[in-house]
Amino acid sequence: MESLAKAGPLNLSNLIKQHYHHTKLSCIISNPFVSWAVDAALENGIPCAMLWIQPCLPLLHTEDLPSFLLPSNSFGGVFKLLSDMFETIKKYKWVLANSFFELEKEAIESMTELCPIRPVGPLVPPLLLDQHQSLDVGIEMKKPDETSLDWLNKQRPHSVIYVSFGSLAVLSAKTMEAIATALKNTKHPFLWVVKTAGQLPLGFEEETKTQGLIIPWSLQTKVLAHPSIACFITHCRWNSMLEALVAGVPMIAYPQWSDQPTNAKLVVDVFKVGLKLKPGPNGVISNEDIEECITQMLSGPEFEGFKKNAAVLKQAACEAVTSGGSSERNIRLFVNEIARRS
Known part of the structure; x- marks a missing residue:
């Protein structure tokens, strides 16, 4: 990971200059594990968005913590990666989250005070969202x-x-x-x-x-x-x-x-x-x-409660991505902001 972080920004910047010098890129979207991508984007005057691919967090006990944060973690480089990730998050113009507002309302409202987070999920195949299969462009x-x-x-x-x-x-x-x-x-x-x-x-x-x-x-x-x-x-x-x-x-x-x-x-x-x-x-x-x-x-005894709660979240997810839904609005705002800058 350290080698990638050292070589990545320069190589990405060179890639942009060599292959897109006749084309203006409107935006670069990267995930949290290549936090250095934002530096290459800023160097080339391109706005950058982070796609956050993990959840927001409730109050946690030790056994609930991500394993990379525990003393027993054997992947030493990951802790630095996480530290760099949170250090560079302030450089991003947008943080797009693979979640939806209704699922993590309290955490999302709290995080908006720290960074410009916009839930645009759930990023799942259309089959699960009762949408037409022709929209599915995923791969296995x-x-x-x-x-x-x-x-x-x-x-x-x-x-x-x-x-x-x-x-x-x-x-x-x-x-x-x-x-x-x-x-x-x-x-x-x-x-x-x-x-x-x-x-x-x-x-x-x-x-x-x-x-x-x-x-x-x-x-x-x-x-x-x-x-x-x-x-x-x-x-x-x-x-x-x-x-x-x-x-x-x-x-x-x-x-x-x-x-x-x-x-x-x-x-x-x-x-x-x-x-x-x-x-x-x-x-x-x-x-x-x-x-x-x-x-x-x-x-x-909790069987019916599990089913009911799951059904409620399914409905909320489907509504979030329909026209006027919370995630659909965030995607539209994101695209409109990029269009205004282009």
């Missing part, structure tokens, strides 16, 4: 397994447990065994994204072949939008969490690192759309705790 990181949608079509509404921990998380063998045992014991249908079958306990796939489906990668937005999905066991990466919120799907949070513990705090205590799995003293979750969470999510 990997080739998804489309058999999952055919399988979901055969399941009852609100019956399937969807399990996915993204492309980076690597779970221990004990954790994989606990999840597998819990899924088998609940007897609920499940769709589990597992990168390689070798990560599963021996014999599990054969034992549960009539109960669940295991795939290497999923069309996540289509899966979450499917009426058979009852809940989502997730690592709480912000994008995945937003997709679940917009789909109206309650969550069981099992955060791993980075901002995921903080996002899990939002799921449970702020948005109130789910529960959190807590590892035992040995650092491993038990299958009993997972089974209890699944039972509570699908039939416990």
Whole structure:
């Protein structure tokens, strides 16, 4: 990261001068992890906006903090990256947030006193926002397994447990065994994204072949939008969490690192759309705790509350991006300001 920060500004500035010397760039939009981009933009007289891709924050306990801020963090360069990020934020003319005002009203109002933040999200595929599919210009990181949608079509509404921990998380063998045992014991249908079958306990796939489906990668937005999905066991990466919120799907949070513990705090205590799995003293979750969470999510006393809160947030997200909605207005204001400067 340090090498990129040293070489990035000069190379970006040279790229702008070499390839856009006949064209006036109206704006550069960068994410928080390339905070040096704003210096190259200012050097070339181009206004710059930061696209903030993480949530605002409620009151936190130690276990809720992003892992990079803890003494146990082994990625030393990240703390400096975060420090530089907040130091350079004052240089940006705009900070665009992948969120929406109705989701984080209190935090957004507070942050506007520090920087010109404008929520323009949720930045999710149009399928989740009840918009026309022709508007979808996204790409998939990997080739998804489309058999999952055919399988979901055969399941009852609100019956399937969807399990996915993204492309980076690597779970221990004990954790994989606990999840597998819990899924088998609940007897609920499940769709589990597992990168390689070798990560599963021996014999599990054969034992549960009539109960669940295991795939290497999923069309996540289509899966979450499917009426058979009852809940989502997730690592709480912000994008995945937003997709679940917009789909109206309650969550069981099992955060791993980075901002995921903080996002899990939002799921449970702020948005109130789910529960959190807590590892035992040995650092491993038990299958009993997972089974209890699944039972509570699908039939416990808070079940209806989770569904209701998720539905309310789904509606708010859809309204935010429609004509006149909070995010749509912010995007329009942003574009108009750029147009006036051009």
